[in-house]
Amino acid sequence: MSFIDTLNAAWTRTQSLLCVGLDPEPSKFPGALKNRPDAIFDFCRAIVDATAPYASSFKPQIAYFAANRAEDQLEQLIAHIHEQHPGLPVILDAKRGDIGSTAEQYAREAFERYDADAVTVNPYMGFDSIEPYLAHEGRGVIVLCRTSNPGGSDLQFLNTDGRPLYHVVARLAAEKWNANGQLGLVVGATFPREVEVVRGIVGDMPLLIPGIGAQGGDVEATVRAGRTEGGAGMLINSSRAIIYAGKDDDFAAAAAVAAKKTRDNINLYR
Template structure:
């Protein structure tokens, strides 16, 4: 999916909602355990209920890898079930030496056909550039994450006075451009967004942490939105686990719609 196609979808749906499919077989409604593929059946009903309001889906691959081969099968079926005009994110946080990164990129972009994959920047440019070699595919680089341990390293001051995460963004922006490179910035650190926008004013930012993790949508938009929106805001648990009964799909749809309505109001101010 191109940048323009993603912008167009945001306008069409009046939404920049990304639904995280962090599907834990221990947390899905009990009645689904009788299904042939409980994880896929759960995801299918979530997608059916939320696709009107979402412009992206983000399966976290850890929840599928933990199930072994059947988990990868559930993930592939989920990916194929997502409507073709919705942006897909493999939340895999991969990166390694160049030839290994090339294999990771081939797995997610060619074999599975995701639109994007999250990538860890610690090993530098040669570990990231193989992911950037694919047309109309995206790298979503970890920058300022919302987990408490993220502060262990990301806010360290470099020799030129920048925070480490700012240096990562500034340097990595040279490897790609706003058409193939996004950044992960946690919603619980909205104050960082204003500084990040000074470095990458035109890039998309993927914002996890809204909802169950305590991030505030309006604060995120105040500091991080650009003239064309430029945000994908993810909600996972607050949507997919909002109800554990047989009505879980309807509940997920209601929660997604609530967020979309807020987003529509925010977009009207652009």
């Protein structure tokens, strides 16, 4: 199935909008994993297996793997998710953005090397930097729109013909760029009013929403602002608040408790 079809099926089957972010930092791993050559894979696999009953997707952030020379462990991890938890899409959080010929290689990296179901991209260089990803049939492309970091306003709120720039990105994504029907947008939970505005522009397009948990986004405000009429349409991401919920060797069990609590809290407002 395509990314969008897989995502819709996952939302229905799991009754969850939770996306578990995988940002592995070896310095935060429990003692049992210290100095193990495959510690990143082992840590993330344990988190995935423990939280899968409560999630509808996973989002590994590529920088945490690449900085530790663990790209092979990222490949293993995504393969593990596909094999052991089929139907839960994997979004590779890479935020790529470059000219077309380079974007072709980034697309191959995301979809052929890592076999991700979707990838995050930066639209700053325009449609020709996004188009190569669309050539990979059925794969998703999630475009940065209104990000959760405070500095996002430096550019995203620039006035463009009477509209902030993030409005323009949302409208382009919904009306011109979505050639394969597999686009989504990143909109941060730290700005629920902007989530509501973007939802009004893009209709039922999926929104990847970081910013709850460690970044302090309000779950109720986020869900009420971003849900579709069917009570879905969102991949509400939590990373550190879940994967580092426990510091000891029972870290996976603690992550499961945190994931279940987050899922249930989200579902209160659907």
